[in-house]
Structure formats: structure tokens, C-alpha cells
Amino acid sequence: MAAEKVGVAPRGGDPQHSSSRRWIRFKRQIPYQLMILPALIFLIIFAYIPIAGLVIAFQDYSLSTSYFNNPWVGMKHFQAFLKDATFWSAFRNTIQLSLLRMFLVFPMPIILALALNEIPALKFKKTVQTCSYFPHFMAYVVVAALWKDILGNTGLVNNFLRQIGAIQDPISFWTDPAKFKILATLVDMWKGTGWNAIIYFAAISGINNELYEAARIDGAGRFSQIRYITLPEIMNTIIIMFILSIGGLVSGNLSISQLLGNAFTKPESYIIEYYTLEVGLGTMRYSYATAVGMFQSVISVILVLLANFFSNKYQDVGLF
Amino acid sequence: MKAKKVSNAIRLTTEDKVVNGVAIFIGLFTFLVTVYPIYYCLIYAFSDGTMAMAKQIYLFPTSPTLDNFRAVLTDKLLVNSFLISVARTATAVVTSVAFTALTAYALTRKELVGRRIYSMIAMFTMYFGGGVIPTYLLYRSLHILNTFSVYILPGLLSVYNMLLMMAFFRDIPESLVESAQLDGANELKILTRIILPLSTPILATIGLFVGVGAWNDWYTAAYFINDQDLMPMSTILMKLVSAADAARKAREMLADAGGGAGMVKKGTTSVSIQYATMLVSIIPVMCVYPFVQKYFVKGIMVGAIKA
Numbered sequence: 062m063a064a065e066k067v068g069v070a071p072r073g074g075d076p077q078h079s080s081s082r083r084w085i086r087f088k089r090q091i092p093y094q095l096m097i098l099p100a101l102i103f104l105i106i107f108a109y110i111p112i113a114g115l116v117i118a119f120q121d122y123s124l125s126t127s128y129f130n131n132p133w134v135g136m137k138h139f140q141a142f143l144k145d146a147t148f149w150s151a152f153r154n155t156i157q158l159s160l161l162r163m164f165l166v167f168p169m170p171i172i173l174a175l176a177l178n179e180i181p182a183l184k185f186k187k188t189v190q191t192c193s194y195f196p197h198f199m200a201y202v203v204v205a206a207l208w209k210d211i212l213g214n215t216g217l218v219n220n221f222l223r224q225i226g227a228i229q230d231p232i233s234f235w236t237d238p239a240k241f242k243i244l245a246t247l248v249d250m251w252k253g254t255g256w257n258a259i260i261y262f263a264a265i266s267g268i269n270n271e272l273y274e275a276a277r278i279d280g281a282g283r284f285s286q287i288r289y290i291t292l293p294e295i296m297n298t299i300i301i302m303f304i305l306s307i308g309g310l311v312s313g314n315l316s317i318s319q320l321l322g323n324a325f326t327k328p329e330s331y332i333i334e335y336y337t338l339e340v341g342l343g344t345m346r347y348s349y350a351t352a353v354g355m356f357q358s359v360i361s362v363i364l365v366l367l368a369n370f371f372s373n374k375y376q377d378v379g380l381f
Numbered sequence: 382m383k384a385k386k387v388s389n390a391i392r393l394t395t396e397d398k399v400v401n402g403v404a405i406f407i408g409l410f411t412f413l414v415t416v417y418p419i420y421y422c423l424i425y426a427f428s429d430g431t432m433a434m435a436k437q438i439y440l441f442p443t444s445p446t447l448d449n450f451r452a453v454l455t456d457k458l459l460v461n462s463f464l465i466s467v468a469r470t471a472t473a474v475v476t477s478v479a480f481t482a483l484t485a486y487a488l489t490r491k492e493l494v495g496r497r498i499y500s501m502i503a504m505f506t507m508y509f510g511g512g513v514i515p516t517y518l519l520y521r522s523l524h525i526l527n528t529f530s531v532y533i534l535p536g537l538l539s540v541y542n543m544l545l546m547m548a549f550f551r552d553i554p555e556s557l558v559e560s561a562q563l564d565g566a567n568e569l570k571i572l573t574r575i576i577l578p579l580s581t582p583i584l585a586t587i588g589l590f591v592g593v594g595a596w597n598d599w600y601t602a603a604y605f606i607n608d609q610d611l612m613p614m615s616t617i618l619m620k621l622v623s624a625a626d627a628a629r630k631a632r633e634m635l636a637d638a639g640g641g642a643g644m645v646k647k648g649t650t651s652v653s654i655q656y657a658t659m660l661v662s663i664i665p666v667m668c669v670y671p672f673v674q675k676y677f678v679k680g681i682m683v684g685a686i687k688a
Contacts, residue, residue: 079584091492096487097499099480103538111511117428118560124521173411179404191674192415198666199419200597202615203659206622207418210652220437253414259678277621284398286581316599334513341514342604354512359680362509366543 118352124345138352148353151336155313155328161246163306169254171260171299174261175287190262193255201252205320209235209373210249223378241326245317260302272311304372308365311357394544419663426660430653437453443625449657452649458609458617459658465661466613469532474588475594481587482580485546486572503540513604520605531605532595533611542587545680549583551578586680589673597665614662621655 068207118138142148173193180186196204210236211217219231234240272290281289313332322330333353341350393401402595403416425433429444453459487493488500516535517526525531553576561571577584602616 077681089492092494093487093490093493096483096490096568097493100484100487100538101499101502103480104506106523107519107535108506111515112509114511114515114518117518120407122428122518138605173407176404176407176553179400180408181437182403184406185405185408189412193411195419195670196415198593198670200449200599200615200618202597202619203662206388206618206655206659207422209422209622210655211418215540217437217439220440251414251418255411256575278519284396287400320599320622337513338604342517346520347514349389349512351512354514358509358512365508 084254099134103130110187115351115355117348118355120348122348123352124347127216134348138349142349142353142356147331148333148336151331151333152311154318155311155332155334158242158245158313158317158332159310161242162249163303163310165246166250166253167306169250170258171261171295172258173254174258174265174295175291176261177258178265179283179287190255190258193258195255196252197256199252201316201320204248204252205316208244208251209321212244235321235323236325238326238329241329242255245330246319247315248321249317257302260298261295265291268294302374304365304368307368308361310364311360386598395657413519422656422659422663425653425656428653430648431651433653434650446648448649449653450661452654453657453661459614459661460649461610462612462614462617463661465611466615467665469529469613470592470595472533473536474592476533477537477591478540478584478588481539481543482577482584483572485543485550485570486576488543489547490549490568492584503543513563517605520523526605526609529611532598532601536591536595539591542590546580549580549680553579582676582679585673585676589669589677592669593666597648614658618655618658618662621658624651 086104100170101269119133119135121134122131177186177190180189209216213219214231214236216234218234222228223231234244268291272294275285276286276290313331313334315332315334315338317332318335320331337350337357340346340353386392393588415660424438424440424442426449427445427447428438428449429446430449432443459515468648487497488503490496492500510516520526520531520535523534525534557575557579558571561575566574596613598613599615599619606612606616
């Protein structure tokens, strides 16, 4: 299609050919438009139809009708769930788990990347790095089953503590609601820290070595180099990752909630996603559950936009 | 960073020693905390279940046996679910990588009129979606609930993967494409003969993402599939774990009541079988992992630097 560049120019000034030229340009477009067409159809079906389906949040939807011919009920469902105590407990749990994620899980990859960067033994560093990615590739189901057993009443940790005589009775890790959130956060940390560090490894490896050399000539020690070179250089990455995580403040991780939670810890592990599924698919209150889901997505979009706005304003880094 | 190592070798200040010490400690800690639970899973799966329950194992399997794996491999449901997992993963990787590559290539072509609008249409879906209920209702009206296609169709394109791929494609010299165009190659030929062979790192990376996602996904089958024969291993394992939980609780209650001792028969327990199942589900990932590892690090780093 380079012919376009060659061919169009000489004919450019000829008005007589304008319609045929348009036809030629149109014909040249066909292969490109055909290549994009499947994706367009895909996005319309699997992304935009569900978005359009959000209208049922304002209707009384029943399975026998389609999206668009149900009785309109305005904000009824929104008012209903906002008065529901179960929703608010799910909301509280979701926010608390997200805050733990943002303040405990989020810094870990940065610490790991900074630490590994300082390890002098290359082989050791590579080994740790490679191993630390691995839990990311394990199914959440497996990770949950593993930690549920290791921290179970007759699991590795309790047996060990009993053998060394530190405790008499087993510590109930997974049946104590008070421990659920912190344990779930730790499991999340175990699974994700290594993988999430990749982006920081990338950022660190992109730092110009001359900066360090210059700093050393000026007498900067290792701490100062981390503090005044490495950290500032990866700050933009950190901020972008943090902005992205803010959007997730009102979203929970269903895997944590459903795979690690159980009947005992439900008061602490019940999150909005769980609530949506239970009232939506469990009791078939589709409109109601859609209203809950919509509330959640609208808040997270607003949060992303706000976070982006502030970071653009103060730091000159933003997503858009 | 090489220079740093040289100076380290020459003279280590106290600060250097402290920094090295802390860094090595964090590295060692990460290594142990990551590797040991997986190793524990391994030794438990090879242990005699009752023996392991009687005496806690730490470093080596107790009375090593393959009974747990025998129990897994003779369980029709587990074997079937393993095959379903393999089938859905293989299909998802091939279809999704092909579809993503086609779309990403089209979107990086400057000739494509409407490029910006198409990109915006795609990017918007990264930030906003209809949520689970409208999605469920969509699948219902498409009649893909409770069919194999519910594993494949919705995952054909991930916008995030597409952006990664586009970042990679943009780096391929335009002159290669232009000369192929002059030779009369059509766009599909350019994509398959020129672009894709040059893009192995990103194709492997995205193939890995899609594959791992498909292999580990328990959610789709838990909510969109009823038929047990269509359930992948992760979903079956999830059910097994909750069943084992219940069984263990019942046994503990029995033991508390004083009648439990005779209940456990020698050989396998629900826990040891569960560990074997977990191991079986990790093994395929472990086998592929070393080979794609170098690609995904490269692939994601390219994406990270660009994005």
C-alpha cells in the first residue's frame, strides 16, 4: 500500500478524478477495516452490550423479556440496596480489604525490587527473582487450599508451634473472623509481590548508570544512592501504579473472599462482588444486583479520574 | 551497576555491608517464604497420608508413596477436569493470541482510517464495564452458558494484551512492511510472514498470560457452567477443598467424641489427595515456566517501559 503515497500525489490536483480517487482510497481501506472489524464486533457484543444492559438497573427485569422492554422503576433498586445493612457490611469489608491492599501489599514489590537491586551476587538475585514470580502463576484455588491447610488447625504451623511447646491449643487462623482480613492480605502478598515487582525491576534497569557514577564521585553512599537516585527515578512508575490501584478501592477480590473465606469468617470476608452474585444469580434479583454493580463501577471510574486529575496537577504524571 | 560491583570488591564500607546484608536478608526471606510452601505441597503429595497426619512432616516425605497420585488419576472426574483444563487452555491461547495479534496489527497501521476512534472504543472498556449480571444475561441470550464456548469467546480479546502487543509492533521497522507491500504482499501475509516471526517475545508473553489465566480460572465454571463434565480442574479442586474442609471438620468432631481413631484407614487421606491434586494442577505450569520465563520478563519490560 506504499503505492498510495506514490500514486496519490501526482493526481492530487485533478478535480475530475476526485470521485474515482475517493473510490480508490475507499478500496484501499477495505483490508484494514476488515482486519479491525472482528474486534469491533467482539467489543460491541462482549463489552458494549453489557454496558447497555446496565439499563435494567432502572427497570424491573424479568428473564422472559429482553433488556429494553421492562417496566421502568427509576432509582428504586439503588434506594433499596442503599438501605440494606448487608450491602453496607459488604461495602465496609471491600473498602477495608482494599485499604490493606493499598498500604500493605502495594509497597512490598517496591521494597523487593529495591532490595534485589542491591544484592551483589547476580546468580542469587536472578534465582530469587525467578522464584518470586512463580506464585503469580499458581491458581488462586491452589494458593488458597495450600494456605488453608498450612494454617489449618492441624496444619504445619500449628503442629510446629505445638511441637516446640509455644502453644497448647491450636491457633484458629481461618475460623477467627478477627484474623481474616490480615491473613487474606498476607496470602495476597505472597501471591503477587514477586510478579508486581517486575515493573519496578524494569524501571530500575532503565536508570542511567552515569547518575550512580556521578553520585559516587560526589561521595554518596549506598543509602544516599537509593534515596536520591533510585527512588526518585522510579517515582513516576510508583505513582502510576498507585493511581491504578485507587480505581480498585471499591472492588474486592472474589478469589480471596470466596476461596479463603468460610461460614465462620463471612462477616469479615463478604464483599460487594459476593453480594452481587448472591442476590443476582442466587436469588435472581437481576435488576437489583445490576444496580449494585453499576454503583460500584461508577465509583471506581470517578476514583480513577480524580486520582489522575490530582497526579496530573501535582506531579505531571498521569494516565491520560 | 557493574562499576558498583568492582568498587564493592575493592573495599566495603560499613554502609555497603549493611545494605548488602539487608538486601541479602530480604532476598533470602523472599526465597524461603516463596519456595517452602510449594515444596511442602510436593513432599506432602508424595507422603503416606495417615503417616503425615500422625507426625508432622517438614523436610522430607514420610513413607514415600505414589498412592495419592494413583487416587487422583483413577478419579474419573479429576481426569476429565484435567483434560477440560488442557483443552480450554490450548484453545484460548491459540485463538486469543491470533485475534489479539490481528487487531493489534490493524491498529498500528497508519493507513487505517479511524484508528484513534477504534483505540478509544477499546480503551474505554478497560475502565468501565457492564458488570457480572448484564454479562450473565448476555451469555444467556447468546446460549453460551453451560457450553465450552463460554471459556473461549469472552476471552478472545483483552485490550490490555492488545496494548502490550501494539507497543511491540510499533518497534518493528516500517521499511520491512513497506518493502513487502511493494512486493505485492497482502496485509495478512505481512502480518504472518514478517510481523509475527519478529514478535516471538511478545507472542510468548501474551500466550503465557492467556494460558495461565485460562488454566487457573475457577470463576467462569463456578458461575456459568452447571455440567460437571465441563468443569476445569481449578473449579473441581475448589469443590474438593470445601468438601475436604467439611470432611475434616466432621472427622475432628468425631475424634473429639472419642470415636474417630478407627475411622482413618491407612494410606491416603483427603488432605494428602488434595495435595496431590494441587501438585498435578501446578505441574503443567511448572513445565512451561522455565521456557517462557525469559520471554515474559522481556515482553513485560518492553510493555512497561512503553506504557
